[in-house]
Amino acid sequence: MVRKVFRFLYKSLLWFFAISIGLVIIFKWVPVPATPLMVIRTVQQVANGDDVVWKHDWESIDNISKNLQLAVICAEDQNFLNHHGFDMKAIEKAIQYNKKGKKTRGASTISQQTAKNVFLWPHRSWVRKGLEAYFTFLIELIWSKERIMEVYLNSVEMGNGIYGAEAAAQHWFNRPASSLRLNQATAIAAILPSPLRYRANPATNYIQRRKNWIARQINFFGPLNYD
Numbered sequence: 001m002v003r004k005v006f007r008f009l010y011k012s013l014l015w016f017f018a019i020s021i022g023l024v025i026i027f028k029w030v031p032v033p034a035t036p037l038m039v040i041r042t043v044q045q046v047a048n049g050d051d052v053v054w055k056h057d058w059e060s061i062d063n064i065s066k067n068l069q070l071a072v073i074c075a076e077d078q079n080f081l082n083h084h085g086f087d088m089k090a091i092e093k094a095i096q097y098n099k100k101g102k103k104t105r106g107a108s109t110i111s112q113q114t115a116k117n118v119f120l121w122p123h124r125s126w127v128r129k130g131l132e133a134y135f136t137f138l139i140e141l142i143w144s145k146e147r148i149m150e151v152y153l154n155s156v157e158m159g160n161g162i163y164g165a166e167a168a169a170q171h172w173f174n175r176p177a178s179s180l181r182l183n184q185a186t187a188i189a190a191i192l193p194s195p196l197r198y199r200a201n202p203a204t205n206y207i208q209r210r211k212n213w214i215a216r217q218i219n220f221f222g223p224l225n226y227d
Contacts, residue, residue: 020119024138027118028147031058035155036121038163045161053161055171061150064165065180069149070224071189074217075210077110080149081226085111085140086133112136114152146226153177157195158188172200182218186211 038054045052061069073080079087087109108116115135120128139148158168165177165188173184180188184201190210191198198207 055167056163057166059166063178067182067185071185075189075214080110085136117155186214
């Protein structure tokens with residue numbers, strides 16, 4: 001009996017590794033059609049009797065404004081181009097901050113957020129964090145930084161039923177993601193911590209302050225180069 005259990009667990013692990021690695025390899029080139037969060041939000045909308053909103057239009061990173069790419073990096077993960085999926089300094093700062101304050105601060109990188117968005121569910125748990133670390137390692141190993149950014153910008157939630165840069169640009173500013181101006185890009189980046197709570201347009205005083213801060217960070221950051 002014990003031997004059968006171990007054999008089952010062993011085969012299950014082999015299948016998990018094979019499927020997970022296969023998916024990461026496939027998504028290195030193939031657009032991600034949907035994410036678990038998109039499905040969850042849709043189920044929530046149906047359960048609440050709300051209109052179902054699911055706007056998601058995949059665009060190549062070449063068709064996404066550099067302004068938005070820079071704004072997201074400067075708002076979410078300024079060491080994105082340098083780390084290998086995990087920003088240890090940011091994690092240490094978050095730990096120290098969380099010990100002192102009542103509010104908690106996260107330290108997830110864009111790579112970690114991409115792994116979570118594409119392969120996992122949104123609710124926090126130790127199991128999910130462990131799987132998130134595993135998938136983050138895989139995408140950093142198999143994908144380029146540019147591909148990680150491309151997948152992130154096409155899968156991240158940017159409003160109620162709004163997923164990805166193209167849908168967000170059309171929804172908030174009625175223009176394609178390729179032609180977003182700097183002030184529009186910073187507005188979208190500013191709402192990413194809580195896209196269901198905040199609006200990119202018109203911007204509240206809080207979002208305007210975040211926009212101004214992100215714009216200053218972009219000036220310090222300089223030109224974007226994935227090589």
